[in-house]
Amino acid sequence: MPPKLNSETGHGELALLRSIRERACQISTKSLRLGIGDDCALLSLRPGEELAITTDLSIAGRHFRLDWHQPESIGHRSLARGLSDLAAMGARPIAAFLSLGLPRELTHSSNGRIPWVQRFLDGLHALGMAHKTPLAGGDLSESPIPIADIVLTGAVHRGKALLRSGARPGHLIYVTGSLGGAAAGLARLADLAKSSGTRAGEPEPPRVPKSLAAQLAPHLFPQPRIAQGLFLQRRRIASAAIDLSDGLSTDLSHICEESRVAAQVDADLLPIHPDATLAQALDGGEDYELLFTAPAAARIPRKIPGVPITRIGRMVKARAGTPAVILLTRQGRHPLEPQGWQHFS
Amino acid sequence: MPPKLNSETGHGELALLRSIRERACQISTKSLRLGIGDDCALLSLRPGEELAITTDLSIAGRHFRLDWHQPESIGHRSLARGLSDLAAMGARPIAAFLSLGLPRELTHSSNGRIPWVQRFLDGLHALGMAHKTPLAGGDLSESPIPIADIVLTGAVHRGKALLRSGARPGHLIYVTGSLGGAAAGLARLADLAKSSGTRAGEPEPPRVPKSLAAQLAPHLFPQPRIAQGLFLQRRRIASAAIDLSDGLSTDLSHICEESRVAAQVDADLLPIHPDATLAQALDGGEDYELLFTAPAAARIPRKIPGVPITRIGRMVKARAGTPAVILLTRQGRHPLEPQGWQHFS
Numbered sequence: 001m002p003p004k005l006n007s008e009t010g011h012g013e014l015a016l017l018r019s020i021r022e023r024a025c026q027i028s029t030k031s032l033r034l035g036i037g038d039d040c041a042l043l044s045l046r047p048g049e050e051l052a053i054t055t056d057l058s059i060a061g062r063h064f065r066l067d068w069h070q071p072e073s074i075g076h077r078s079l080a081r082g083l084s085d086l087a088a089m090g091a092r093p094i095a096a097f098l099s100l101g102l103p104r105e106l107t108h109s110s111n112g113r114i115p116w117v118q119r120f121l122d123g124l125h126a127l128g129m130a131h132k133t134p135l136a137g138g139d140l141s142e143s144p145i146p147i148a149d150i151v152l153t154g155a156v157h158r159g160k161a162l163l164r165s166g167a168r169p170g171h172l173i174y175v176t177g178s179l180g181g182a183a184a185g186l187a188r189l190a191d192l193a194k195s196s197g198t199r200a201g202e203p204e205p206p207r208v209p210k211s212l213a214a215q216l217a218p219h220l221f222p223q224p225r226i227a228q229g230l231f232l233q234r235r236r237i238a239s240a241a242i243d244l245s246d247g248l249s250t251d252l253s254h255i256c257e258e259s260r261v262a263a264q265v266d267a268d269l270l271p272i273h274p275d276a277t278l279a280q281a282l283d284g285g286e287d288y289e290l291l292f293t294a295p296a297a298a299r300i301p302r303k304i305p306g307v308p309i310t311r312i313g314r315m316v317k318a319r320a321g322t323p324a325v326i327l328l329t330r331q332g333r334h335p336l337e338p339q340g341w342q343h344f345s
Numbered sequence: 346m347p348p349k350l351n352s353e354t355g356h357g358e359l360a361l362l363r364s365i366r367e368r369a370c371q372i373s374t375k376s377l378r379l380g381i382g383d384d385c386a387l388l389s390l391r392p393g394e395e396l397a398i399t400t401d402l403s404i405a406g407r408h409f410r411l412d413w414h415q416p417e418s419i420g421h422r423s424l425a426r427g428l429s430d431l432a433a434m435g436a437r438p439i440a441a442f443l444s445l446g447l448p449r450e451l452t453h454s455s456n457g458r459i460p461w462v463q464r465f466l467d468g469l470h471a472l473g474m475a476h477k478t479p480l481a482g483g484d485l486s487e488s489p490i491p492i493a494d495i496v497l498t499g500a501v502h503r504g505k506a507l508l509r510s511g512a513r514p515g516h517l518i519y520v521t522g523s524l525g526g527a528a529a530g531l532a533r534l535a536d537l538a539k540s541s542g543t544r545a546g547e548p549e550p551p552r553v554p555k556s557l558a559a560q561l562a563p564h565l566f567p568q569p570r571i572a573q574g575l576f577l578q579r580r581r582i583a584s585a586a587i588d589l590s591d592g593l594s595t596d597l598s599h600i601c602e603e604s605r606v607a608a609q610v611d612a613d614l615l616p617i618h619p620d621a622t623l624a625q626a627l628d629g630g631e632d633y634e635l636l637f638t639a640p641a642a643a644r645i646p647r648k649i650p651g652v653p654i655t656r657i658g659r660m661v662k663a664r665a666g667t668p669a670v671i672l673l674t675r676q677g678r679h680p681l682e683p684q685g686w687q688h689f690s
């Protein structure tokens with residue numbers, strides 16, 4: 001018989017599947033009616049709710065590096081990307097699904113150490129616990145390079161989700177928290193990896209000294225703004241919202257495109273993270289803060305569940321031939337081109 | 346600034362995204378309230394429905410080969426895997442999500458030919474049209490090897506989904522269609538690839554001559570049994586169901602495990618595909634037929650929406666220390682061990 005190409009559940013992965021299933025049972029949500037163990041999972045919604053769903057693909061060498069990132073961080077970051085998308089819609093998380101492709105050596109114990117995959121799941125599970133988001137299914141496969149596709153499902157009242165398309169000229173632009181901390185942390189991590197002499201391809205990330213843990217945390221363990229997204233949605237404060245995954249310059253341009261408006265950002269107002277540069281705050285990405293707009297007359301709290309809110313600019317009319325996003329500095333007006341990662345360019 | 350690790354929508358992929366978005370708009374379903382273009386897609390259910398969701402990861406070299414499979418077949422097969430999971434639950438499809446990682450060269454046109462990714466999407470889209478299943482979101486990334494994670498969402502009446510866990514001793518076992526055709530087709534495709542002298546690593550699959558198209562179709566373009574799954578669910582015929590993705594030996598053992606029963610299969614009753622061997626029918630996988638059980642007293646139609654039904658055995662009490670699945674032949678009783686693909690073993 002020729003080699004089989006199919007690869008749903010086989011024996012070799014049963015131990016891994018069982019361990020995932022046991023952990024998943026530690027988190028219960030009423031909306032998850034049937035989790036791992038059948039052809040599909042089953043989710044139910046409360047009356048008047050609709051389902052929000054998002055997928056985020058993480059690939060070794062592009063979204064993480066085995067020689068830079070501890071497996072717990074990779075698991076955390078994979079889930080954080082999806083949770084942040086739910087936050088940006090104002091949805092409450094229901095369950096996550098994980099499609100995981102790994103080289104065999106990352107699934108086995110060597111020298112009595114905990115297998116890489118278990119530490120990856122530790123990181124993912126810890127963040128899932130914090131946001132009551134069980135793993136409810138997925139797929140496993142051997143793969144020459146590690147890849148993790150995360151699917152997040154959430155619930156939001158019908159017609160009440162925060163969209164990218166609701167910003168209007170005159171609306172003010174706000175962000176939660178501070179900007180650039182993740183990019184600054186990544187730069188620091190890169191330095192650390194170089195100075196500890198790890199090599200690309202050798203899956204042994206540097207140990208993070210305690211003195212650096214706080215500086216690296218915005219990159220290694222970003223906190224998705226679930227509570228803040230829910231607050232904005234329930235109080236009907238925001239006219240449009242997006243999460244800052246690609247960086248302010250790129251994500252604000254998405255709001256402009258979907259809302260068919262333009263934007264002016266005031267450089268002096270930006271809540272730049274103390275470790276970060278202006279460029280990191282504008283283009284760094286992965287801060288997973290929320291960017292939202294609201295009518296100028298709206299009363300915006302200084303903080304929403306514990307996180308400061310800062311006004312950074314205003315939406316204006318879009319004009320053909322002019323850049324969608326302008327940065328205002330004391331020196332003048334500068335077009336702010338989207339600097340997000342360019343695939344396939 | 347250090348290299349960015351994040352990779353949501355950037356400029357380079359915009360053309361590809363636009364083309365995906367335009368095609369997605371050609372299929373409309375009421376349950377898909379918001380598709381591509383925001384942080385999440387939004388799905389709504391009818392009163393009394395719950396959501397079925399499944400993910401299937403396909404990786405080059407494991408689930409398909411660039412030097413064996415035309416891109417249209419790879420796109421079709423990726424979507425078929427997920428649709429088949431919905432069929433096994435008796436769910437009607439709502440929408441699909443695609444996380445796609447591709448080497449750059451597969452996204453560009455060379456020598457005026459249609460880019461690989463467009464042909465992949467052609468195959469996926471054609472099957473989606475046939476089952477009214479639009480692409481409602483996903484993620485794109487450059488990747489050293491092609492990978493496609495497909496998420497399928499569907500709706501089913503609350504509490505009415507076909508589960509793996511409902512089989513009882515005495516229930517009879519049925520399958521739709523015939524078994525082993527996909528494995529036989531794969532064997533034929535492997536021969537064809539070898540004789541046309543294509544080499545591994547060279548992404549140029551052999552042309553399938555018209556005389557072989559019918560023989561290869563069960564492997565290259567398997568048909569998920571959506572209508573048949575819906576029929577079984579609505580008429581409340583099946584006590585348990587699963588789709589035959591890993592092969593009868595493996596998938597029947599899943600039913601046994603989840604239902605805590607054992608099974609006897611009668612070799613003489615098996616509807617073996619005319620091109621297939623007994624081994625291919627038992628272990629081949631990827632036929633995407635439905636296997637279901639029903640009480641002995643249930644009246645089972647000979648055909649359900651156009652596809653023949655065949656009784657192949659019965660469920661019996663599980664006994665500790667005896668194999669879950671037994672094959673009965675004229676020579677006697679043989680344990681039927683699950684032969685599905687073993688990951689990480």
